[in-house]
Amino acid sequence: MSFAPSAAPLPDVERVLCVFAHPDDIDFGCAGTVARWVDEGIEAGYLLVTRGDAGGFDETPRERMPVIREAEQRAAAAAIGVKQVEFLDGYADGTVTATLGLRRDITAAIRRFRPDRILTASPLRRWDRLAGPSHPDHLAVGEATTCAVYPDSRNPFAFPELLRDHGLQPWRVREIWFSGGPDPDHVVDITDTFDRKLAALRAHVSQVGHLDGFDTMLRDRHGVLARTRGLPDGRLAEAFTIVRTE
Numbered sequence: 001m002s003f004a005p006s007a008a009p010l011p012d013v014e015r016v017l018c019v020f021a022h023p024d025d026i027d028f029g030c031a032g033t034v035a036r037w038v039d040e041g042i043e044a045g046y047l048l049v050t051r052g053d054a055g056g057f058d059e060t061p062r063e064r065m066p067v068i069r070e071a072e073q074r075a076a077a078a079a080i081g082v083k084q085v086e087f088l089d090g091y092a093d094g095t096v097t098a099t100l101g102l103r104r105d106i107t108a109a110i111r112r113f114r115p116d117r118i119l120t121a122s123p124l125r126r127w128d129r130l131a132g133p134s135h136p137d138h139l140a141v142g143e144a145t146t147c148a149v150y151p152d153s154r155n156p157f158a159f160p161e162l163l164r165d166h167g168l169q170p171w172r173v174r175e176i177w178f179s180g181g182p183d184p185d186h187v188v189d190i191t192d193t194f195d196r197k198l199a200a201l202r203a204h205v206s207q208v209g210h211l212d213g214f215d216t217m218l219r220d221r222h223g224v225l226a227r228t229r230g231l232p233d234g235r236l237a238e239a240f241t242i243v244r245t246e
């Protein structure tokens, strides 16, 4: 099972909501692209399902980790130019599944933010590289977000308490961009925003502070992505699959 070929990106997007499992997911996978959207005048918001409480590589007390990682994600968002950053409560890093509760929480966020485009993790697993993109939390958030786009957020009878008790009107998201999935075929040139992506990633000190040669590793990874998808030598890229959901 894989994705169909990507649709052409919508030309008239005003708001994008990025829904991911952990602090740093956006910055590793797609912050160079988000920075380009911000520069184009698109309003971007982040919704993080967990505070990454199972992350880190040192002796930091575990109860400190959610606080540290929330602050790191807010600093990273500032480096990209994203002002709105929200975290869901009640979901622990490493235990996320695509429950009805998660679908309801993401639906509420969609109805509040009213995005034209959603950027989220791929619900499809990559079998060529099990670690990283295909973390079970990523797959679960991608699946729950896709269900929230269709049918939940557009259907007034889905989670009726959202409309009845909170006045959250149905909203139709028109497009989803998936990050981290198999065979992404829509390439975005991030050469000009790469420095901001790097600054955002460096803000995640608890995750990347111990890595030697991090800049070079990242430059290589995004250079290979660009080259293998037809961009000129020396360019850097992120890659996605785009699905229309109108």
Ligand SMILES: [Zn+2]
Pocket (backbone or CB within 6 Å): 021, 022, 024, 025, 135, 138
């Ligand atoms: Zn993650």
